Amino acid sequence: xxxxxxxxxxxxxxxxxxxxxxxxxxxxxxxxxxxxxxxxxxxxxxxxxxxxxxxxxxxxxxxxxxxxxxxxxxxxxxxxxxxxxxxxxxxxxxxxxxxxxxxxxxxxxxxxxxxxxxxxxxxxxxxxxxxxxxxxxxxxxxxxxxxxxxxxxxxxxxxxxxxxxxxxxxxxxxxxxxxxxxxxxxxxxxxxxxxxxxxxxxxxxxxxxxxxxxxxxxxxxxxxxxxxxxxxxxxxxxxxxxxxxxxxxxxxxxxxxxxxxxxxxxxxxxxxxxxxxxxxxxxxxxxxxxxxxxxxxxxxxxxxx
Numbered sequence: 001x002x003x004x005x006x007x008x009x010x011x012x013x014x015x016x017x018x019x020x021x022x023x024x025x026x027x028x029x030x031x032x033x034x035x036x037x038x039x040x041x042x043x044x045x046x047x048x049x050x051x052x053x054x055x056x057x058x059x060x061x062x063x064x065x066x067x068x069x070x071x072x073x074x075x076x077x078x079x080x081x082x083x084x085x086x087x088x089x090x091x092x093x094x095x096x097x098x099x100x101x102x103x104x105x106x107x108x109x110x111x112x113x114x115x116x117x118x119x120x121x122x123x124x125x126x127x128x129x130x131x132x133x134x135x136x137x138x139x140x141x142x143x144x145x146x147x148x149x150x151x152x153x154x155x156x157x158x159x160x161x162x163x164x165x166x167x168x169x170x171x172x173x174x175x176x177x178x179x180x181x182x183x184x185x186x187x188x189x190x191x192x193x194x195x196x197x198x199x200x201x202x203x204x205x206x207x208x209x210x211x212x213x214x215x216x217x218x219x220x221x222x223x224x225x226x227x228x229x230x231x232x233x234x235x236x237x238x239x240x241x242x243x244x245x246x247x248x249x250x251x252x253x254x255x256x257x258x259x260x261x262x263x264x265x266x267x268x269x270x271x272x273x274x275x276x277x278x279x280x281x282x283x284x285x286x287x288x289x290x291x292x293x294x295x296x297x298x299x300x301x302x303x304x305x
Contacts, residue, residue, distance in 0.1 A: 003096035004283050007059045009049040012284040015062070023093070023100045025074035030103045032068040032086065036119035036277075037094040039299040040064060040152065044287045056092075062283075063094025065122035066101065067115045068303075077103040079255075085109040087118050089126065089253040095283055095301060105253040110265040113272070120272035120298035123251065124152035125261045128160055131207055131229045131249040134257075140165030142204040145221055149185060150176040152298040153209050153231070158183045159270040160261075169203065171196055171214075179296055197221055208233060219244070273297025 005018045025031045042050070043062050051060055067087040070080050080086055080103055088106040093099045109118045132138040144161050148154045149170035161168050162184040170185040173192050180188050189196045191214075200221040208215050208230035215233040222228060224243040228235070231249050239246035264270040275295040278286050279302055286299050 001097040002280065003093060004062045004280070005059050006047050006051075006062065009047065009051065009058075012044075012047070012287055015047060015284055015287070017281075020061075020096070022098050025072055025077075025100050027075045028077060028103055029074040029100050030070050030077055030080060030086075030106065031072035032066055032099050032101055032106075033071045034066050034068040034094065034097060034099050034303045035085075035115035036067045036303055037063050037301045038065040038119045038121075038123055038152070039283075039286045039290050039301060040123050041290055042123075043095075044291045047287065061093035061096060063090070063092065063096065063099070063301075065089050065119065066094045066099050067109060067118045067122075068099070071098065074103070079103055080106055080108070085115070087122050088255070088258060089122050095280060097303065102253070104255055107255050107258040107262055110262045112266055112268075116277045116300050116302055117272050117274055119300045120152060120274050121156070121261055121265070122258065124298060125156050125160075125272075126254060126257055127209075127231055127249070127251040128153045128157035128207070129257045129261060130251055130254065131231055132157060132161060132205070133164075135247050135249045136205045136207070136227045136229045138164060138166050138205050141167070143167045143169065143202060145169045145171070145200060145203045145206045145218065146185075146209075147171050147206065147214050147218055148209045149180045149183070149188070150296055151209065151293070152295070154207075155180075155183055155273050155297045156261075156270065157207055158185050160264070163264050163269045169200055176296065205229065207231075274300050276300070277302045279303075 086106040090101045169187040171191045172180040197217045197220045203221045206228045211232035227245045235246040
């Protein structure tokens with residue numbers, strides 16, 4: 001079978017397609033025929049060198065989330081069945097025709113989504129859910145600020161938060177304002193035309209997916225005692241100066257959270273948005289589009305069903 005692999009770190013030029021043996025599931029694992037795979041910033045970051053900092057060993061088969069059909073069961077698996085459509089996160093190897101996953105990390109695909117749209121959910125949805133609810137405890141009536149509201153994580157975060165009854169303020173560029181309003185944000189601030197920290201205040205929780213200067217400026221929007229949860233930055237003492245709680249959220253697989261996301265999707269309260277669906281052969285183009293940071297919602301590889 002074909003798999004997207006890197007043998008060294010660098011630009012898209014180091015990415016290659018290789019013929020590898022179809023993997024076999026061990027105890028507690030399943031083999032999934034991949035129908036679609038989400039493309040995420042972590043994929044090009046690993047390719048560019050983050051893999052070494054994460055303790056990964058070359059060569060690396062890229063890809064971390066899948067939607068597909070259960071093809072083979074390892075021993076001891078009872079939560080999924082042969083032939084079922086499932087989605088979830090994998091440690092590596094999603095950009096391939098088949099992938100092995102821990103059975104406990106998989107959930108049955110939402111019945112009202114096709115494979116392509118379901119692929120927008122596992123990693124981006126888990127990232128938003130874990131950061132907002134597990135780490136920050138966002139609840140009904142609270143005021144949330146999302147620093148990148150049009151990408152895969154932000155577009156889902158807005159919808160999750162609204163489903164929980166929170167008030168959502170979203171940062172967006174001029175070209176994304178209407179898209180973000182359509183997601184349900186209560187307030188949308190064009191960060192390209194004004195200093196958002198001068199117009200936004202009294203925020204209970206900031207979900208930061210940008211880092212850098214945006215991360216630093218967002219501190220002044222939070223009320224004393226509020227929270228900043230970031231999925232990209234590494235807070236170093238800023239919280240003390242502003243009197244808030246700061247956390248770095250590291251996304252981990254969670255069937256419980258995926259199940260909650262699935263329930264919202266099936267109830268019609270959350271709609272994933274896919275900017276582009278490309279064949280596996282266009283993985284370099286997909287990674288370049290992700291790295292440019294200009295996509296609405298998610299980029300997905302269509303493996304065919």
